[in-house]
Amino acid sequence: MPTTRRQFIKRSAGAVTVGLVLPGTLLREARAQQAQANTNRKFVVIQLAGGNDGLNTVVPYTDSRYHSLRPQLAFNEAELKDSEGRSTVISNDFGLHPALGKIKQLYDQGRVAIVLGVGYQDSTLSHFLSMDIWHTADTSGLASKGWLGRYADIALLGQTGLPAVALGGLEKPKSFNAGMVVVPNILNFEIYNFLADPAYPNDYANQVNAFNFGASRVFDNASLLSTINNAAFESVRGAQHVQRNVNNYRSSIVYPRENPLAVGLQMVAQLIVTIPEAHLLYVQLGGFDHHADQVDHPNGQPNKLAGQHNLLLRWFSDAVDLFYKDMAEHGLADDVILMEWSEFGRRPQENASFGTDHGSSSQMFIIGNPIRGGLYGRQPSLAATELDLAGNPKFNVDFREVYATILDGWLGADSKAVLGAQYQNVGFL
Amino acid sequence: MAGITYDEAAHLLRRMGFGGSPQEIEALVARGREGAVDFLINYAQVDNRAMDDLIARSFDFSDPNDFTKFNRFELERWWFTRMVHTRRPFEEKMTLFWHNHFATAASKVFDIFMYVQNRKLRDHSLDRFDTLLKVVSEDSAMLIWLDGIQNVKGSPNENFARELQELFTMGIIDVVTGEANYTEDDVKEIARAFTGGKVRFARGSTDPYAFEFFVNPEQHDFTAKTVYGVTANYSADDIITVVSARRSTARYLVKKLFDFFVYPITSSSSDKQTVEKFANVYVSSNHSIKELVRAIFVSDEFYSDRARFALVKQPVEFIVGAIRMLGAVYNPGTYEPRNQSNVLAALSIFLGQELFNPPDVAGWNLNLGWINTATLLNRFTYADLLVISRTRDLSAPGLWLSHEQLRRHTKANPKKTVKKFLSVLGPLKVDAKMVRALSDYLRTDDAGNIGTFTPDDLTVDKKVRGLVHLIMCLSEFQLN
Numbered sequence: 001m002p003t004t005r006r007q008f009i010k011r012s013a014g015a016v017t018v019g020l021v022l023p024g025t026l027l028r029e030a031r032a033q034q035a036q037a038n039t040n041r042k043f044v045v046i047q048l049a050g051g052n053d054g055l056n057t058v059v060p061y062t063d064s065r066y067h068s069l070r071p072q073l074a075f076n077e078a079e080l081k082d083s084e085g086r087s088t089v090i091s092n093d094f095g096l097h098p099a100l101g102k103i104k105q106l107y108d109q110g111r112v113a114i115v116l117g118v119g120y121q122d123s124t125l126s127h128f129l130s131m132d133i134w135h136t137a138d139t140s141g142l143a144s145k146g147w148l149g150r151y152a153d154i155a156l157l158g159q160t161g162l163p164a165v166a167l168g169g170l171e172k173p174k175s176f177n178a179g180m181v182v183v184p185n186i187l188n189f190e191i192y193n194f195l196a197d198p199a200y201p202n203d204y205a206n207q208v209n210a211f212n213f214g215a216s217r218v219f220d221n222a223s224l225l226s227t228i229n230n231a232a233f234e235s236v237r238g239a240q241h242v243q244r245n246v247n248n249y250r251s252s253i254v255y256p257r258e259n260p261l262a263v264g265l266q267m268v269a270q271l272i273v274t275i276p277e278a279h280l281l282y283v284q285l286g287g288f289d290h291h292a293d294q295v296d297h298p299n300g301q302p303n304k305l306a307g308q309h310n311l312l313l314r315w316f317s318d319a320v321d322l323f324y325k326d327m328a329e330h331g332l333a334d335d336v337i338l339m340e341w342s343e344f345g346r347r348p349q350e351n352a353s354f355g356t357d358h359g360s361s362s363q364m365f366i367i368g369n370p371i372r373g374g375l376y377g378r379q380p381s382l383a384a385t386e387l388d389l390a391g392n393p394k395f396n397v398d399f400r401e402v403y404a405t406i407l408d409g410w411l412g413a414d415s416k417a418v419l420g421a422q423y424q425n426v427g428f429l
Numbered sequence: 430m431a432g433i434t435y436d437e438a439a440h441l442l443r444r445m446g447f448g449g450s451p452q453e454i455e456a457l458v459a460r461g462r463e464g465a466v467d468f469l470i471n472y473a474q475v476d477n478r479a480m481d482d483l484i485a486r487s488f489d490f491s492d493p494n495d496f497t498k499f500n501r502f503e504l505e506r507w508w509f510t511r512m513v514h515t516r517r518p519f520e521e522k523m524t525l526f527w528h529n530h531f532a533t534a535a536s537k538v539f540d541i542f543m544y545v546q547n548r549k550l551r552d553h554s555l556d557r558f559d560t561l562l563k564v565v566s567e568d569s570a571m572l573i574w575l576d577g578i579q580n581v582k583g584s585p586n587e588n589f590a591r592e593l594q595e596l597f598t599m600g601i602i603d604v605v606t607g608e609a610n611y612t613e614d615d616v617k618e619i620a621r622a623f624t625g626g627k628v629r630f631a632r633g634s635t636d637p638y639a640f641e642f643f644v645n646p647e648q649h650d651f652t653a654k655t656v657y658g659v660t661a662n663y664s665a666d667d668i669i670t671v672v673s674a675r676r677s678t679a680r681y682l683v684k685k686l687f688d689f690f691v692y693p694i695t696s697s698s699s700d701k702q703t704v705e706k707f708a709n710v711y712v713s714s715n716h717s718i719k720e721l722v723r724a725i726f727v728s729d730e731f732y733s734d735r736a737r738f739a740l741v742k743q744p745v746e747f748i749v750g751a752i753r754m755l756g757a758v759y760n761p762g763t764y765e766p767r768n769q770s771n772v773l774a775a776l777s778i779f780l781g782q783e784l785f786n787p788p789d790v791a792g793w794n795l796n797l798g799w800i801n802t803a804t805l806l807n808r809f810t811y812a813d814l815l816v817i818s819r820t821r822d823l824s825a826p827g828l829w830l831s832h833e834q835l836r837r838h839t840k841a842n843p844k845k846t847v848k849k850f851l852s853v854l855g856p857l858k859v860d861a862k863m864v865r866a867l868s869d870y871l872r873t874d875d876a877g878n879i880g881t882f883t884p885d886d887l888t889v890d891k892k893v894r895g896l897v898h899l900i901m902c903l904s905e906f907q908l909n
Contacts, residue, residue, distance in 0.1 A: 195810050209870075214863060217863065227800065
């Protein structure tokens with residue numbers, strides 16, 4: 001194995017071999033490290049961006065306050081039926097939104113944990129700050145590293161290949177901001193490639209060599225140039241790894257192209273199936289900021305079974321179901337868990353636009369064979385005296401308790417080292 | 430009058446515009462620092478008829494209901510055409526600044542309203558801030574984007590009132606003091622002041638893009654509001670006057686301008702002093718945006734070492750900049766044949782910046798927000814696409830980099846050729862080892878052996894195009 005980057009570049013003659021090098025500044029640290037992660041365990045994060053309306057996702061259908069706060073939007077028990085007429089009620093107090101029929105079936109099989117009342121102290125009503133808080137697990141929102149980035153720095157440094165990837169987007173989620181490891185993100189596999197002039201294919205190796213010389217230079221730590229250069233190096237290295245592997249994926253599952261989360265989760269499946277070290281995967285579905293027109297309202301009459309929120313939840317439910325089946329088809333269903341989060345719930349009191357404004361605590365879904373299904377946490381009261389000044393509920397479970405449960409119980413990490421404090425185990429693992 | 434060096438003028442033109450040819454940079458050097466800034470700011474005096482004629486030939490927006498001629502992709506093509514061809518680059522750059530500041534997106538808003546908003550931002554980009562804010566608050570795109578038209582008495586929608594403070598004027602906390610600028614009650618009360626705002630097609634107008642704002646008295650809340658501790662019967666205009674006059678707004682605007690045009694402002698005490706210095710300009714000039722940006726672009730802060738290459742190029746700066754610096758050709762064609770002419774707008778999306786469609790109301794994540802492995806590979810792909818765009822017909826629609834233009838900068842010796850292109854594309858500061866590696870590339874044959882450099886047609890077509898691709902892939906070229 002070549003010992004310096006220069007030797008590597010000379011010997012590789014244009015073919016970048018994955019895992020032999022790390023960006024310059026990491027080389028020394030990486031040699032001293034042995035990656036600790038058990039990459040056979042897969043962790044998939046699904047971010048629902050915009051603030052999902054938790055009260056109309058896991059519906060407290062017996063709560064009279066819920067009905068009085070939402071004269072237009074509330075579901076009653078009779079309405080909690082999926083598209084095939086099956087009840088989506090999961091307990092004496094709660095039912096799932098009718099669009100979540102597939103999730104309900106997984107719930108009935110004991111594969112879905114729903115943690116109620118998740119949030120944090122003094123919840124902000126700003127999307128951007130609240131997302132930062134969730135990404136960084138720091139309630140000031142000012143930390144620069146994401147919680148999964150900190151985990152990656154501890155557990156994935158020195159791990160070759162593509163152990164962590166965000167899929168389906170052109171933005172890297174802040175959860176993956178790390179100090180040492182560069183976490184790649186891939187919009188789609190076809191264009192994730194380093195191209196040169198097709199008129200002179202025999203010059204390609206020279207192009208790659210010169211590129212790698214530039215991308216292997218060492219700049220001052222924490223400078224813009226250093227960060228960009230490390231990402232540049234990682235992009236071309238990872239691209240060659242992706243191009244060599246992902247086309248080996250075969251599956252009978254058909255993911256509908258109009259469902260963007262299904263497209264993202266298919267990419268997750270493709271990576272998990274073809275790239276053995278794939279370990280942390282991240283996808284997003286946006287559009288949950290329903291200040292208005294959360295439900296359709298032809299002639300001023302709300303139709304809760306149609307509209308934006310219904311569509312997005314159906315996408316979520318269908319995509320998760322297809323992904324679960326795909327993993328089962330590949331014998332991987334025992335190796336994967338999914339965690340859903342959104343930066344906040346929405347205000348219990350609906351507004352006049354068939355919508356809801358920014359809220360606070362909400363629920364989280366954690367899904368997979370390894371999960372002990374059921375309801376966890378506790379739903380906060382909607383009583384007027386229990387709401388804050390903005391009219392939003394309190395929280396009962398700190399979101400970092402959920403992170404800690406996954407870090408300790410699934411990823412085999414020391415959650416205290418990652419999160420900076422000890423948090424209670426929620427119990428679903 | 431302070432002079433301006435070639436590198437400083439190139440820096441100024443990259444920041445106030447999209448960079449330019451060596452001749453354009455030399456012309457700014459001849460004007461001196463203040464002269465160069467005034468030339469770029471007083472763009473209304475610059476003859477731009479060539480671009481106007483090109484736009485008139487290439488686009489037909491006469492009927493916004495004709496989807497074949499007026500749609501989002503045509504809008505994006507339109508703006509890219511302007512940015513590549515204008516002789517008033519600061520007009521486009523400042524419009525882009527406000528588009529990012531008052532980020533409104535076609536993901537929710539009809540194209541026609543996005544176009545109307547762009548024209549308004551363009552017309553008022555150097556106006557008094559109060560005026561611009563009023564124009565934006567009454568703008569049809571904004572009323573839809575932040576649900577203003579659904580904000581009615583009795584059940585106010587807080588969306589606009591919140592972002593007005595959090596993103597458009599003062600920020601959640603004061604840039605200098607760190608104290609909270611407003612409370613949740615202020616959000617609710619300000620929302621009430623904006624209730625009842627509507628737009629309609631301007632009656633009697635022949636301009637299909639003329640819309641007028643009005644307040645529906647039935648839906649407006651006329652009762653007293655308490656804002657920042659003072660109770661009065663505030664109208665929407667009163668609120669705009671109040672927020673525009675707050676010191677926090679002056680500071681926040683300075684920070685936003687620095688983050689976009691100079692360098693990211695930190696919470697250090699010296700940066701706070703810088704913020705205060707320019708906030709004073711905002712106050713003393715009666716909230717003139719033009720005076721504020723002029724003060725920034727002539728300042729020593731702008732030309733400091735700290736400011737040089739301190740920002741990451743936005744995708745449109747990367748795309749348009751390479752064209753303008755290299756003297757490449759972009760012909761927009763017309764709406765009709767769906768040819769190569771849509772390439773700039775289409776690629777920009779893959780670099781992370783779709784004009785008229787920022788990701789959310791906070792705008793694009795600048796600087797390292799542009800950088801990740803996916804967007805970097807897509808930048809490299811754009812560079813590849815530019816250098817392989819050969820043509821015998823430079824007047825054909827599309828993006829072209831001509832052999833003659835590359836030949837013009839190619840020197841007899843490989844090192845000088847590398848240095849010339851590093852200068853044209855920056856000037857970029859790149860260390861001697863990298864220059865050596867690029868110069869070796871020019872001399873390396875297909876078998877990987879380093880030989881001699883002969884600047885014949887084949888070498889220009891193969892190696893000099895390859896060199897431009899490699900320079901555009903350098904991390905240094907990602908910076909602005």
